[in-house]
Amino acid sequence: MRVLSSAPNDATLLSSPPPDFTCGWLGSIVTDAQGDIIATTAEVQTIQVSDLANPTPFECAEAAGIVYLDWLEPIAYDFVRIERDGVAIAEIAAGVGQYQDPGAQFGSTSVYQISGFSASVPSPPSSCSVTVDGIIDAPDALTCLDNGSGVLLSWQNHLPYSSLTVNRQGSLYQTLPADTSTFVDSSPIEGIPVIYEVMGAIGGELGEASECMIEIAGSAAYFIRGDVTTDGQLDLADPVTTLQHLFLDGDMPCASAADHDDSGSLDLADAVSLLSYLFSTGTPPAPPHPLPGTDPTPDSLGCLEPCPEADCSGGVEGDECLGAISIGLGSTDFDTTNMTSSIDAYDDLECPGNFLGAMFQDIWFEFTAPGSGSATFSLCSTEVLFDTDLVVYEGDCASLLQIGCSGDAAGCPFLTSEVQNIPVTSGTSYLVRVGGWNQDASGAGVLSITID
Structure with a gap:
């Protein structure tokens, strides 16, 4: 082995020195396993010596077939050279710090290298790799900290x-x-x-x-006022549980949820008020309602069985607005057989003449528009075998704003539904509710969403 010290920043030739018998150097020889000398020829090798700092960090990402490169330059280079899979594709001025490559082959994984040059001497390269698949890459190095x-x-x-x-x-x-x-x-x-x-x-x-x-550690209980049983649903079981607790010494899963008016005490009026809200036109429960939260006026009532999840959805996914199933464009299979009927309001006056029904055993979806345009929400298919209702909302579960509805859409089989020409905005979420016309209308189906 030959060792060089203090090699300059430049291309350096490495070659075998001639024999020097004064120090016992016989020259380059190779022996076989028996110790016999094998005839060889020496080759000259060229290596690049550089103590220039390399560009770092060097990152690459891809969107729509274009590879985006960015880096930092720790010293003032003369220029920067970029290579893709070992082939130089660009030399750009120093200090730019970014480059776009539209020439990467779709479906490939490419390795990029970047070197800074000073007085024609390159720095050691920095590397990154990226798969070109047309998908917009995610932001990098996401962290979440309690500050x-x-x-x-x-x-x-x-x-x-x-x-x-x-x-x-x-x-x-x-x-x-x-x-x-x-x-x-x-x-x-x-x-x-x-x-x-x-x-x-x-x-x-x-x-x-x-x-x-x-x-994040916390002792505050999450609940929905009115959801006494903390199952994610407001139904007859909730006021009945309150009445059994008051008069039959029954269990009380969440007293704060039973406190309809947030007075800090439980009495008959709380159960009656919840019954009136559920089955008449009574006053809705005090906050937190309809979205989950903590008690805004802490008291001694407490909640022995708070929501097991922060959204208090409970039960079957999609059964209530708070547990809406996230979906995207295209077709989504669903089944309403095990769903319950939600009490959230809807208005059939916005779709007169097409027989919007009672929204039995409804299922909820949340759709975030990937682009702006005119959307169609459709159950109009032979794959849906029951008489459907369909309502589309803006806003969240606490402030539903109906923007479309359909009972029996013209030309659709099996009295199914379709809502067309709904303006949607990129990045905005919409709630889609699918139910049955009456208590006998439930089952499997397919919801299709398109944007023109």
Whole structure:
């Protein structure tokens, strides 16, 4: 072996030195296993010596077939060279710090290298790899931390997103402007693991999500006022449970939920008020309702069995608005056989003449529009075998705004439903409710959503 010290920044030739018998160097020889000398020839090797700092960090991401590169330059280079899969594709001026490559082959995984040059001497390369699949890559290095005043989310953007979306527990929580790389949830959910997702949008299309999870310790009980049994549903069982507790010494899962008017005490009026709300035109329960939360006026009632999940959905996924199933464009299979009937309001005056029914055994979906346009929500298919009702809302479960409805759509088989020409905005979430015309109308089906 030949060792060189103090080699300069340049291409250096390595070759075998001639024999030097004064020090016992016989030259380059190779022996076989028996110790016999094998005839060889020497070759000259060239290596690149460089102590230049390399560009770092070097990141790559892809969207719509274009690979986006970005990096930092620790010293002032003369220029920067970029290679893809060992072939130089660009030399650009120093200090730019980013490059877009539209030439990567779709479906391939490409390795990029970048070197800074000074006086024609390159730095050691920095590398990254990316798969070109047409999908908008997620923001990178997402973390969520308890910063004492909420949950701090931070991430890195390696793509030119037009906006960013933050989801909490699978539902849209906040839409942020381009170039945002931090967000503070100042009203975090306490006491259970909470999942945050961050997605970037380009050209109205949402990309893949980065995800982090955090659990913040807390003693506050989450409940929905009126949901005495804490099963995620307001129904007859709730006032009955209150009455049994008051007069038959029955169990009380959540006294705070039974306190209809948030007076801090339980009495007959609470059960009567809830019955009136459920089956007449009575006053709705005091907050937290209809969304879950903690008691805004803490008292001694408490909640022995608070919601097991922060959304208090309970039961079967999709059975209530708060447990709506997240869906996207295309077709979604569903089955309403095990669903209960929700009490949320709807108005058949917005779709006169097509026999919107009683919305029995309804199922809820949450659809976030990936782009803007005119949407169609359709059950118009031979795959739906019962008489359906269909309602589309804007807003959240606490402030439902009906924007479309259908009972028996013209030309559809089996008295199924279809809502057309609903204007939707990219990144906005919509709630879709599918039910049966009467108590005998339930079963399996397919919901299709398209945007023109």
